[in-house]
Amino acid sequence: MVDTFSIPTDIHPTKVESLPEGLEVTWPATPPHVSLYPWSWLRENSYDPPLASESSLTERAEEKILWGSRIRESPPTVTYEEVMRDDAGVLRWLKKIDQFGFCFIEGIPPTPEDTEALCRRIAFIRETQYGGFWDFTADMKHGDTAYTNLALKAHTDNTYFTDPSGLQLFHLLSHTEGKGGQTLLVDGFYVASILKELNPEAYDILTRVRVPAHAAGDGKWFYKPGPSSAGYPLLTLDPRTKELVQVRYNNDDRSVVNGLAGSQVEEWYDALRAWNKCLTSHDSEYWVQLSPGTAVVVDNYRVLHGRSAFTGKRRMCGAYIGADEFRSRLRVLQELERRNASGSSEDTHVRDVWHPEL
Secondary structure, eight states: OOOGGGSOTTOOOSEEEEETTEEEEEESOSSOEEEEEEHHHHHHHOBTTBOOOHHHHHTTSOOOOOOOGGGGGSOOEEEHHHHHHOHHHHHHHHHHHHHHSEEEEESOOSSHHHHHHHHTTTOOOOOBTTBSSEEEOSSOTTSSGGGSSSOEEEEOSOTTSSSOOSEEEEEEEEEESOOBOOEEEEEHHHHHHHHHHHOHHHHHHHHHSEEOBOBOSSTTOOBOOSSSTTOEESEEEOTTTOOEEEEOOOGGGBOOOOSSOHHHHHHHHHHHHHHHHHHTSTTTOEEEOOOTTEEEEEETTTEEEEEOOBOSEEEEEEEEEOHHHHHHHHHHHHHHHHHHHHTOOOOTTOOOTTOTTO
């Protein structure tokens, strides 16, 4: 390891040479230390002058495909068999989640054990106050509306966490002696794009105003996002590119919005109404009836979910997976795909120091 604090602040190279593969710099040391900086790395990381374009900052990510209600005609789908067979199937699954923000998985044996095994093809399951892997009915076990038969409006989960869960998987195991319980999916990025076009002032307000949230339905827990209790904006933007990277919205978990000046209160409520109008339009809402054997996984940073009210006994199972674990698994499998495509025999566990994402 290099102790960077031991490097003199007035250090100067003894030799600099331009080579086809990069810039070779010789540093004073005994013996002399030679560094070779690839041209591609220098372009991406130059700060004087800055050379990386805004598009290059995000070009490594898959293109996001925004969608409205017409996604019902051809929703992203994979099969349980292909995902469980090999990592190539997992990669196809994760790419669809990354692009669309959700994906169906068909052909799952309708058991908790097989559903949990499916979740673990991505990563380990995230534990929360609801446990790890869930298998539940409408019994109000955790003092949360998810454990009722009430209708739930479109929302993201864990707005009361500092770091909300990244993915959420649902599998309806059975529904007997009743009806209803349709699943609602809404692309928050699509809704935000419509709002930005129709009402840019409202969009701007929702990217700036912090919204407090809480989870206090169970006497054993009282969650509020930290490090302060001010919460986070409904829409979070990348600080460099200003692109939307997260939607955080659950109107039923919202606390008192008390950090606004008097002149801002009505503006914020007007912006929230504008958001809700776009969110609940027929063009935005995708309704689907889940059935045993078909699960859906949603990107909780992008796609909002809800359900219609239902009667009878409805048994659901599923889990949360962390956003970092999802992204890590996707990156590793994409690296492996690139190596296989190039015929490289490099050690998959060793990354070059010039890796573009390091």
